[in-house]
Structures are given as structure tokens and as C-alpha cells.
Amino acid sequence: xxxxxxxxxxxxxxxxxxxxxxxxxxxxxxxxxxxxxxxxxxxxxxxxxxxxxxxxxxxxxxxxxxxxxxxxxxxxxxxxxxxxxxxxxxxxxxxxxxxxxxxxxxxxxxxxxxxxxxxxxxxxxxxxxxxxxxxxxxxxxxxxxxxxxxxxxxxxxxxxxxxxxxxxxxxxxxxxxxxxxxxxxxxxxxxxxxxxxxxxxxxxxxxxxxxxxxxxxxxxxxxxxxxxxxxxxxxxxxxxxxxxxxxxxxxxxxxxxxxxxxxxxxxxxxxxxxxxxxxxxxxxxxxxxxxxxxxxxxxx
Numbered sequence: 001x002x003x004x005x006x007x008x009x010x011x012x013x014x015x016x017x018x019x020x021x022x023x024x025x026x027x028x029x030x031x032x033x034x035x036x037x038x039x040x041x042x043x044x045x046x047x048x049x050x051x052x053x054x055x056x057x058x059x060x061x062x063x064x065x066x067x068x069x070x071x072x073x074x075x076x077x078x079x080x081x082x083x084x085x086x087x088x089x090x091x092x093x094x095x096x097x098x099x100x101x102x103x104x105x106x107x108x109x110x111x112x113x114x115x116x117x118x119x120x121x122x123x124x125x126x127x128x129x130x131x132x133x134x135x136x137x138x139x140x141x142x143x144x145x146x147x148x149x150x151x152x153x154x155x156x157x158x159x160x161x162x163x164x165x166x167x168x169x170x171x172x173x174x175x176x177x178x179x180x181x182x183x184x185x186x187x188x189x190x191x192x193x194x195x196x197x198x199x200x201x202x203x204x205x206x207x208x209x210x211x212x213x214x215x216x217x218x219x220x221x222x223x224x225x226x227x228x229x230x231x232x233x234x235x236x237x238x239x240x241x242x243x244x245x246x247x248x249x250x251x252x253x254x255x256x257x258x259x260x261x262x263x264x265x266x267x268x269x270x271x272x273x274x275x276x277x278x279x280x281x282x283x284x285x286x287x288x289x290x291x292x293x294x295x296x297x298x299x300x
Contacts, residue, residue: 001177124292200225235247239257241257
């Protein structure tokens with residue numbers, strides 16, 4: 001998603017495991033996809049049957065199966081950026097992230113809602129904000145939801161797995177991504193970004209500084225089946241040697257781990273609306289639009 005550059009203060013960070021020495025050359029990008037683990041994308045209730053670890057000996061170190069919404073008391077999630085931001089103006093996004101505890105300056109009741117836990121899943125909802133209420137939401141035309149583990153959990157190396165159903169529609173921009181805990185400018189891993197009207201393309205990208213410049217590595221630009229309307233499992237294996245991306249258990253991209261990605265990172269999941277990349281919604285974009293998340297797991 002890019003656009004975050006403020007360095008946060010220290011917080012809860014999981015210690016990195018001992019880093020084994022690099023043995024032999026770094027693993028090159030694979031010429032053909034490889035299957036790592038069984039896919040639960042099509043299972044009606046995948047959260048009820050946790051798959052085996054991605055690799056023998058791995059354990060779940062963070063998990064949410066969304067029996068409650070992330071904006072309820074006691075949640076591990078933040079629902080705004082760590083500095084209080086509710087959009088990314090640098091991306092020219094058109095949504096304002098909200099949660100049930102947000103208090104409109106006018107004092108009027110909330111006309112929109114971003115999160116609903118139902119049937120063991122989380123619905124992240126993007127809605128049009130009524131024109132006469134937009135001044136309560138920074139002047140933005142749309143509301144939506146953001147989840148981050150910034151306040152509760154950061155980690156170095158692991159296997160991240162998210163089972164989700166993305167919405168279709170021009171201007172919709174769901175994403176699952178990681179940011180360096182010290183500063184987002186120091187490293188960003190986009191596990192998956194989907195452009196709502198180009199829903200057959202999975203986008204996975206690395207952003208990090210190198211030789212004084214910001215570098216972008218387009219790990220995955222994969223044309224395939226429509227990724228909206230049904231559940232898929234999006235995953236990343238992050239090791240000292242390589243970063244690999246998976247779609248429904250099949251590896252779709254792998255690169256050597258850049259030096260920038262040897263520090264703790266935290267997880268973000270959001271449904272953005274509009275912006276430089278997807279463009280603005282139009283008359284064909286369905287609102288409210290929902291992204292459904294069945295579960296989030298991090299293994300190490």
C-alpha cells in the first residue's frame with residue numbers, strides 16, 4: 001500500500017529466532033509453482049479444521065478466528081494507523097477508516113459501520129457516507145475498515161496465512177500487508193493487493209530502500225481465476241533466505257530475502273477505496289462492499 005513513513009516508538013515485539021548461517025546460494029525465483037500445503041480455500045468452514053503446520057515443528061504464534069469484531073474491547077487489533085491516521089493521502093485514497101468507538105465531531109450517531117463479526121468470520125464493510133455527514137469524516141465520501149497488529153504484535157520471520165473473500169468493483173482495493181515496525185519506509189511486504197475491477201490478477205510486492213533509493217520488486221503479477229466472490233487462502237513464507245508467496249497452497253513467487261526484511265514487522269489488513277492505483281469508484285461499484293475474513297494465522 002505504501003505511504004507510511006513515520007517511525008513509531010518501541011512496543012511488543014516477538015524476538016527473532018536464531019538465524020542460521022546462509023548455506024549455499026540464495027534460493028532463486030522458481031520457474032514453476034510448487035504446492036506447499038493443502039488448500040482450504042473452498043472448505044465451507046476452514047477455521048474448524050486447522051491444517052498441519054506449514055513446516056514440521058512450526059507453531060501458531062498469532063491467531064484470530066473472529067469470534068468478535070476487532071473494534072470490541074480487548075481486541076489485539078488497532079483500527080486506525082498508529083499515529084491516528086484514517087486514510088493514506090499520499091495514495092489519494094478516498095476512504096476514512098472507522099470503528100464503533102469513533103465519535104463524529106458533530107455528536108450525531110454514526111451513519112456507517114466498518115466491522116461485523118458473524119458466523120465465525122469478520123465482515124469489513126466499505127460504505128458511501130451520506131453527503132450531509134461527510135464533514136464528520138474528514139470530508140471523505142466513503143467509510144471502510146483497517147486492522148493492524150501495531151499495538152500488540154510484531155515478528156521476524158514466519159508463515160502468514162489469511163483466508164478471505166474479496167469484493168469486486170471499480171475503485172475497491174483490499175490488501176494484506178506487512179510494515180517494518182521501526183518505520184514503514186524501511187520495508188513493506190504486500191502479500192496480496194487486489195484491484196477490484198482487475199480481479200483476475202494477484203499482486204504481491206516488496207518496497208524497501210536500497211542504495212539511497214526506494215526499490216519496488218513486483219514479486220507476483222499473476223493472471224488467473226477471478227479472486228473475488230469466493231474464499232481464497234493468501235500466504236507468505238518469510239525466512240532469512242527467501243520470501244515466498246502462496247495462493248491456495250500453491251507457490252506463485254519467490255525471491256531472496258533483502259537485507260531490509262531482517263527486522264520485526266507488523267500485519268495490516270484493509271479495504272481501501274479509490275486511490276492512484278485502482279482509480280475512483282463509479283456507478284457500477286456496489287456499496288456497501290464487503291471483504292470477509294475467515295481467519296488470520298502466523299506460524300513460526
